[in-house]
Amino acid sequence: SYVLTQPPSVSVAPGKTARITCGGNNIGSKSVHWYQQKPGQAPVLVIYYDSDRPSGIPERFSGSNSGNTATLTISRVEAGDEADYYCQVWDSSSDQGVFGGGTKLTVL
Amino acid sequence: QITLKESGPTLVKPTQTLTLTCTFSGFSLSTSGVGVGWIRQPPGKALEWLALIYWNDDKRYSPSLKSRLTITKDTSKNQVVLTMTNMDPVDTATYYCAHRDDLNPDSCWFDPWGQGTLVTVSS
Numbered sequence: 128s129y130v131l132t133q134p135p136s137v138s139v140a141p142g143k144t145a146r147i148t149c150g151g152n153n154i155g156s157k158s159v160h161w162y163q164q165k166p167g168q169a170p171v172l173v174i175y176y177d178s179d180r181p182s183g184i185p186e187r188f189s190g191s192n193s194g195n196t197a198t199l200t201i202s203r204v205e206a207g208d209e210a211d212y213y214c215q216v217w218d219s220s221s222d223q224g225v226f227g228g229g230t231k232l233t234v235l
Numbered sequence: 236q237i238t239l240k241e242s243g244p245t246l247v248k249p250t251q252t253l254t255l256t257c258t259f260s261g262f263s264l265s266t267s268g269v270g271v272g273w274i275r276q277p278p279g280k281a282l283e284w285l286a287l288i289y290w291n292d293d294k295r296y297s298p299s300l301k302s303r304l305t306i307t308k309d310t311s312k313n314q315v316v317l318t319m320t321n322m323d324p325v326d327t328a329t330y331y332c333a334h335r336d337d338l339n340p341d342s343c344w345f346d347p348w349g350q351g352t353l354v355t356v357s358s
Binding site: 128158164171176 | 272274281282283284287295296297298299331339340341342343344345346347348349350351
């Protein structure tokens with residue numbers, strides 16, 4: 128089955144840029160979606176179709192996808208961005224949804 | 236405004252069958268492209284996709300759990316039901332249902348999600 132690999136943790140200072148990667152075999156050929164999950168809360172979609180932002184998501188959140196790596200970029204990081212982030216794809220070959228292992232973003 | 240809410244038992248015994256209901260509002264599960272999925276998250280662990288039902292009653296299951304899962308919908312009641320048989324303590328998790336809306340069959344993203352319901356499996 129398809130595997131998505133994320134770093135367990137990323138740390139960034141306030142005001143800086145955080146980049147969270149999601150690796151997968153030829154992931155650039157798939158649509159990647161990203162979720163933010165704060166403690167005790169349900170996940171919230173922050174990026175879909177690699178780089179589209181749902182309404183209400185700040186422009187500081189952006190995404191890209193090419194080759195074997197998709198990236199979620201958070202610019203001008205704020206304390207409120209501290210959360211777990213998950214990437215997700217639909218694997219058409221096995222007809223199933225797949226989530227990455229999640230990345231804990233710490234704002235220093 | 237789309238909302239979803241999960242309901243069901245908070246505690247089940249090993250070997251029992253779990254039945255969870257997702258009651259939603261703000262959309263119709265008879266509209267092309269719409270679906271409802273189930274995702275779970277063991278305490279302190281990652282999200283795991285379980286199942287998805289489409290507006291046309293097409294269904295998809297996690298291959299590793301397919302033999303234990305059944306997903307159904309009741310469009311008139313705006314509900315989706317997930318059953319999982321032969322529950323085990325490792326199935327202890329928060330179970331979420333979520334809305335899907337995309338005409339592209341090769342893509343699936345979930346927005347929004349229900350609040351989740353914690354199910355504990357213990358004797």
